[in-house]
Amino acid sequence: MELDKEYLKKLIQREMLSEVDRMNAAEFKKSQIAQATAQQTGLTDSERARLSNIIEKLKTLASRKDLGSSGTVTSLLDRLNDELDKALAG
Numbered sequence: 001m002e003l004d005k006e007y008l009k010k011l012i013q014r015e016m017l018s019e020v021d022r023m024n025a026a027e028f029k030k031s032q033i034a035q036a037t038a039q040q041t042g043l044t045d046s047e048r049a050r051l052s053n054i055i056e057k058l059k060t061l062a063s064r065k066d067l068g069s070s071g072t073v074t075s076l077l078d079r080l081n082d083e084l085d086k087a088l089a090g
Contacts, residue, residue, distance in 0.1 A: 061073065
């Protein structure tokens with residue numbers, strides 16, 4: 001069978017479209033997972049990242065020294081805790 005240019009073009013286009021569809025399906029799946037996670041937790045990705053970052057830093061600080069004797073960090077944590085209590089109560 002002799003392959004002509006038109007047949008090859010169509011074959012390449014079909015393969016490219018098939019690859020795009022696979023990529024779109026993967027991206028769609030990722031977005032659906034992210035959306036479901038956000039709905040479960042009520043947090044956006046940026047909020048989750050911010051909280052995770054703070055938690056990791058607090059863990060690192062706690063492993064180096066007592067959080068109760070960390071001066072400014074301790075007072076900030078106490079203030080944050082008080083503010084959160086107020087916000088959740090009201």
